[in-house]
Amino acid sequence: MNGRRSRRVRGLHVIALWVLVSFGCGGSSGSTSAPSPTPTPGPSESVNLNGTWSGPASDSTGPGAMAWQVTQTAASFSGTVTMTDTATGLTGRGSVSGTVSGSAVRFSITIPAGGFDSPFASCTASVTGDAQASSSSITGTYSGSSSCNGTIGSGKLTLNKQ
Secondary structure, X not given: OOHHHHHHHHHHHHHHHHHXXXXXXXXXXXXXXXXXXXXXXXXHHOOOOOEEEEEEEEEOOEEEEEEEEEEEEOOEEEEEEEEEEOOOOOEEEEEEEEEEEOOEEEEEEEEOOOOEOOOOOOOOEEEEEEEEEOOOEEEEEEEEEEOOOEEEXXXXXXXXXX
């Protein structure tokens, strides 16, 4: 082959390769590529958290009880939380919010200043956690911090639908 024809053939190969890469990756009905991964369940397939949930919760500050009153819209939920310390009977009141995907729940709890009973009314607390939910229970772990007690660790909760 002469040099000019060789460059032209090489150029056509480069163009053909570019066409295959550019359009081949988009997929076609005749494609024999590997199957796509199963999509993550959408909000319509997620556990419904609407309602009241309550049960035991314990962490590095001690054992207690927790209750959530939540409303879910699509994959998000929000509502109120009440936590009661078993040893002292002191209660904290605040908000809970998060997301649901299938049975996986990711949540945040915030107790603002004024949310705890006296003498801890000036304290705040914030925790985040992950849980698994069914139509009748939420079981998970959490951690965070308190302005009065420092780190909150080793949190575990088991809430049952009321």
